[in-house]
Amino acid sequence: MVEDKDIKLSNDPSSAKQATCFFLDPETSKDVAFVQFPQMFHNLSNKDIYGSQSRRGLTMAMIMPQANLESTMYIESLRAIHGQQIVKKNIPRYVILQEAQAVASCSYDIDTNWGDEARVSKYSPFTYGISRMPIMHAFAFCYFTSTVQYAVAFTLYAFILPLSFFKGIPLFPMVKFNTTLALLLCYLAL
Template identity: 30%
Template structure:
């Protein structure tokens, strides 16, 4: 038991007690706010702030233009917290709606041509994975028609006999390889690197965005902390922004299905985009498999009702 481990334990216990206190009191008191940049965010958390009804929150936690690592040798990547606006009187379209909000806000702030979608219960297992995806997405013979690169879902903690069939070999190993010989695999909701352009029409016909700055071909040249950029990001994260637009029907992740991932993948294929299945020996991403029957039932229920 090292001093470092003891310090980590103490830090965790301190964080746990502060979180529990905030949950019980319903607010973040001034003594718990250690940085001025977060003060304005926590001021939004009032008694009216609920999971179903709250304003947009966008907070730049790391800025690649200014932030360095502890050694001052390497630039840190952008890290931005986003919580979209929600209202009980406006549909939020579950995961597809959240992904479309991320798509628009990221366009307003950086407009990177490549987008990775990864579920919160998955984590990276190979730092070379982006390089593998970019080999396809930047291939001059493929890039103009390639919609996304899909990696298989892999799970840790599966028992020797896999009595609950949690490995999903048919879905993630067998079917994917077969589809790769056709137009390519379908989108399975996680572990996927998208070509941003694929969300805006066919390879030969761009559906123009209602805001020029969010066009997939636009170069974001302003600082992510610029007032105009943050105002635009808040605007496109609003719960009424999509009203009377093509979002969810012709642009972005598609609405109208409990399985928005498969539906979106089918629509992208239908528009003429090809996709690629990449299955390296070392798993690109890992998730944790259910360990009990109750966990399996809960997972299947969550998937079946689209949550």
């Protein structure tokens, strides 16, 4: 059984217990691959701060088929996904180490078209998906598929700012009274 990283943030403390009941039921456990707990907080006002201003995106993620399970509180059963049979083989330790080294080296996809097919696809969410779904679904889909790009900016911001601070290089412009007053007036005009 695998738990999502955010299951501890679920607003229902009995979520794991409920999922375990689904997986241990002899009649339904063969058909249940994962139990999903959406990150939705009920009985809150429209101005709550707990939705992180992405309530619309999370609502659309719950509606969209094949949601990316990003912060959706899920618990999955690997037996339901991979089958009920348990394979008991005595695999030598050196074979496991060789397989782990092959996977870790990322050399298993050399001379294959897998990398090109995965990167450049005609089924890109920005071109293929938008024209075939409602506009709010398209916005939510594009938002969730492009959130990975924020990692580059966050990484640069995390390393360049402290390094420039320790070297004494100013990254932000000097604040002068005239500039501050002009910016303050522009801000108040909005």
